[in-house]
Amino acid sequence: MTQLFTPDRLEQQRTQLNAVQRQAFSALVAWFLVVGGTIAFKPPAWLNIMLRLAAMGNAFTLVKLARELDDREWSHLVERDYSRRLRVTGLSVQAEGIKRSYLQQLQPPRPEPQQPQHLQQQAIDVPAQSLPQQQAAAEIPAQVAAVSALEVRDLTEQIARYDGHVLIASRTGSGKTTTVQASIAHTMQIYKGNVDFWIFDPKGASWCGLEKTDRWLMCNTPESIPKVIERLVDLCEELENRQWTRVNSGGHWDENNEPQTIKIIIDEYNTLRKLAKEYDSRFPPKESPRTANTLKNMVERFIFQGREDCMNLWLMAQTTRVEQLDLDTSTQDNMVYFAQARNADYQSVEDAIGNTYVVTDPRQRKILQAVLADYKDDRTQNPSIPIAFTTLGGNQLCKLPDLNWAKTYRLNDPITTLEKAYQAPAAPSYDDRYPPNWGNISALARRLTGELCCFPGCQNRATETHHAYYPKWQQGEPTEPGEAVFPLCEEHHDRDSTESAHHPINWVPAKTPAPGWDAHNTPAYYRLLIQGWSEKSAKHSG
Numbered sequence: 001m002t003q004l005f006t007p008d009r010l011e012q013q014r015t016q017l018n019a020v021q022r023q024a025f026s027a028l029v030a031w032f033l034v035v036g037g038t039i040a041f042k043p044p045a046w047l048n049i050m051l052r053l054a055a056m057g058n059a060f061t062l063v064k065l066a067r068e069l070d071d072r073e074w075s076h077l078v079e080r081d082y083s084r085r086l087r088v089t090g091l092s093v094q095a096e097g098i099k100r101s102y103l104q105q106l107q108p109p110r111p112e113p114q115q116p117q118h119l120q121q122q123a124i125d126v127p128a129q130s131l132p133q134q135q136a137a138a139e140i141p142a143q144v145a146a147v148s149a150l151e152v153r154d155l156t157e158q159i160a161r162y163d164g165h166v167l168i169a170s171r172t173g174s175g176k177t178t179t180v181q182a183s184i185a186h187t188m189q190i191y192k193g194n195v196d197f198w199i200f201d202p203k204g205a206s207w208c209g210l211e212k213t214d215r216w217l218m219c220n221t222p223e224s225i226p227k228v229i230e231r232l233v234d235l236c237e238e239l240e241n242r243q244w245t246r247v248n249s250g251g252h253w254d255e256n257n258e259p260q261t262i263k264i265i266i267d268e269y270n271t272l273r274k275l276a277k278e279y280d281s282r283f284p285p286k287e288s289p290r291t292a293n294t295l296k297n298m299v300e301r302f303i304f305q306g307r308e309d310c311m312n313l314w315l316m317a318q319t320t321r322v323e324q325l326d327l328d329t330s331t332q333d334n335m336v337y338f339a340q341a342r343n344a345d346y347q348s349v350e351d352a353i354g355n356t357y358v359v360t361d362p363r364q365r366k367i368l369q370a371v372l373a374d375y376k377d378d379r380t381q382n383p384s385i386p387i388a389f390t391t392l393g394g395n396q397l398c399k400l401p402d403l404n405w406a407k408t409y410r411l412n413d414p415i416t417t418l419e420k421a422y423q424a425p426a427a428p429s430y431d432d433r434y435p436p437n438w439g440n441i442s443a444l445a446r447r448l449t450g451e452l453c454c455f456p457g458c459q460n461r462a463t464e465t466h467h468a469y470y471p472k473w474q475q476g477e478p479t480e481p482g483e484a485v486f487p488l489c490e491e492h493h494d495r496d497s498t499e500s501a502h503h504p505i506n507w508v509p510a511k512t513p514a515p516g517w518d519a520h521n522t523p524a525y526y527r528l529l530i531q532g533w534s535e536k537s538a539k540h541s542g
Contacts, residue, residue, distance in 0.1 A: 020061050150375060153398040155179075155338070155388055156406075160186035162336065162392055163261075165303050165313045169320040170340040170348045172464070173434040175386050175403070176316060177205050179340060180265065182406035183314070184208045191261060193411075198235060199265045200228060202272055203430065207265075209410040219272060222279035225291050228272070232298045235264065235311070239302070242309040253310070262311045264302060269317045269325060274496055296326055303331045320352045332357045340400070342386035344439030346376060349389045349397075359395055368397055384436045432515040435473040441465070445481035449536035453489035455499065456532040462487030466501050468529055469520035482537065486529045501525065 159166055160183050170176040185208055187195055199207050199216045210216050219228050242259055249257060266272065276292035283289065302313045313335075317325055320339060322332050339352035349372065352358050359365040368389070375381060386400045435441070442465040453460045466488045471477035479485060492500050501507060506525040510516025521529070 024061075150371075150387060150397065150399045152401050153396065154182075154401050155390055155392065155396070155398070156182035156400075156403065157186045157190075158390075158392050159183040159314075159338065160190050163310070163312060164307050165315070165335040166338055166392070167320060167322075167335045168314060168316045168338045168340075169318060169352060170316075171318060171345060173431060173438055174340045174342055174345070174348060175400075175431055176340050177267070178403050178406055178431065179338075179386075179388075179400070180267075180314065180316065181206070181208055181409065182403045184210070184263075184265075185406050185409040187263065188411060195261045195263060197263050197265060198231065200231075200267065200272065202268045202275070205267065205430065206407065208406070219275065222275050222282070225276050225279040225295075226289075228276075229291050229294055229298075232295065235262070236298055236301060238262070239306060239309055239311055242311070243305070246309060259310050263314060264306075264311065265314045265316070266299070267316045269299075269315055270319075271494070273326060274494055277496075300328055300331055303327075303334050307334070318348075320348075320355050320358055322357075329357075336390065336392045338388065338390040338392065340386055340388045342384060342439070343434065343436060344376075344383040345442055346372065346387070346439075349387060352389050353397075358391060364395055368395060371397060383439055430515050433467070433470045433517065435479055438479075441479050441481060441485060442487075445485050446487045448481055449487050449533065450539065452487070452536045453492055454486040454529055454532035454536055455488060455492040456528055456535060458489060458492060458532070460489035460491065463490045464488050464493040466493055466529075467519075468501075468526050470515075470517050472517055482530075482533045486533055501529075 156179055159179075168176050168180065184197065187197075188208075197207075197210050197215055199210055200219055201207070201211070201216060202218075202220045204218055204220065205211075207216060217227060217231060218224065245257075245259075246253060253259070273292055273295060276295050280288045280290060280292055299313070299315070302311060306313060315335070319325065320337050322329055337352055337355075337358050339348045341347065341349045350369075353365060353368045353372065356362075356365075359368065375387070387398065388400050389395070389397045445465050446462055449462065451461055452458070453462050454466075464487070466486050467484060468486060469484055471479045471484050473479055488501055491497065494500055494502055497503065498505055501521060506522055508518075508520050508522060510519035512518050520526075
């Protein structure tokens with residue numbers, strides 16, 4: 001067991017260190033005199049070598065003991081002053097255990113958190129140690145397990161009514177575009193059309209007719225980045241004008257002079273950042289326009305300053321972790337989170353619930369994780385029905401209603417009752433390329449390759465399940481792992497490098513409208529995916 005050092009032992013170390021220092025100094029002086037030839041006799045070769053070895057050995061011991069002494073002093077400092085231990089890294093296991101127990105004793109009792117209505121009556125005591133999901137679910141009383149059915153709630157109306165920023169984080173194919181379409185429709189009804197949408201769209205989706213206005217911008221290539229920056233600069237100037245107007249009006253808005261609400265929708269922010277970096281890479285370093293950094297700074301400015309002046313940001317991405325989006329971590333305090341999942345691919349919701357910055361209360365986090373685990377194990381549930389988690393109005397985990405009506409909604413149309421809206425045929429969407437059992441297909445593909453990326457030679461963990469081509473599953477074409485779909489890591493899925501699946505040299509975009517069945521990888525890249533699949537699946541066939 002590692003022992004903490006006391007002041008007496010530290011003094012012994014110092015004494016030993018001083019002795020070694022004297023020996024090292026003497027050996028170095030003797031060696032210098034001998035080599036410099038300042039003494040009367042020429043020493044034999046063996047003595048010269050011994051002196052050199054002694055000097056080197058003492059110098060090595062000196063450095064080693066100095067480092068050990070420095071570590072011991074830090075450990076003693078931690079033991080003596082617990083408040084400084086948060087800044088100490090590399091402590092022994094015993095020192096870390098003492099730190100945790102001490103902090104637990106000093107932490108004041110937390111007030112009972114106000115739980116949202118749908119999680120009330122669920123007070124349970126979860127043990128401090130982490131439990132497997134099945135074990136945690138088994139220890140939940142009946143009233144909590146009953147929540148596994150999950151209520152159906154239209155969170156899109158709550159998003160529309162919220163006058164702040166929303167981070168909508170969901171994986172590809174989860175239906176987040178449809179959710180935003182429904183939120184746009186509700187926003188138009190709530191604000192009675194007195195709202196201005198600005199949309200930055202890297203994939204060419206339908207936005208309730210807004211894609212036919214000058215407020216919509218298609219930005220799917222690096223060449224479109226200057227136009228993106230230009231529009232964002234215009235919005236920043238509008239924000240600055242509003243700030244000056246507010247300051248001149250007494251520092252706040254009232255009902256008579258409040259400006260029109262602006263909703264800024266940035267779809268696939270991860271993709272937009274990568275396009276900006278690709279655009280910057282085309283210039284010499286000293287001449288780079290640094291559009292990626294400009295994009296990041298302006299997004300952060302909207303998050304920090306926009307809400308007070310009626311400018312709200314809906315940021316759509318793949319993750320709730322702002323550090324992965326290359327945003328300042330303090331932005332997470334200025335946004336609410338929304339994560340969505342369907343087709344049994346619950347990774348987005350699981351990541352959001354497990355994010356300590358999203359669900360800060362560990363007790364509630366365990367409740368939500370257990371409820372989600374119970375829902376996943378319930379074979380009676382329809383996996384094609386989307387579920388969502390949001391911090392809007394408290395931590396909410398629920399099912400979403402059928403939102404297909406939003407695909408046919410157009411500006412200024414009244415939102416009809418759900419029964420009538422569901423009768424309208426859904427407009428073609430890129431989400432139609434994913435079969436109802438997509439989550440099961442994705443999980444099977446990853447299991448067959450041991451969760452590894454299918455690019456040849458890559459040992460990274462797979463984060464995406466990539467379509468090399470899109471089988472028309474409605475016509476009975478199978479979506480087979482290893483033929484149509486392949487697990488890939490983030491590096492080999494997105495368009496950062498020439499080895500990525502969606503890089504222009506490896507990907508042939510669709511030439512037909514949505515859902516765009518004819519998009520596919522080039523034959524050369526497809527052969528690489530087949531090779532990588534053979535390598536990974538052969539290792540994990542057992």
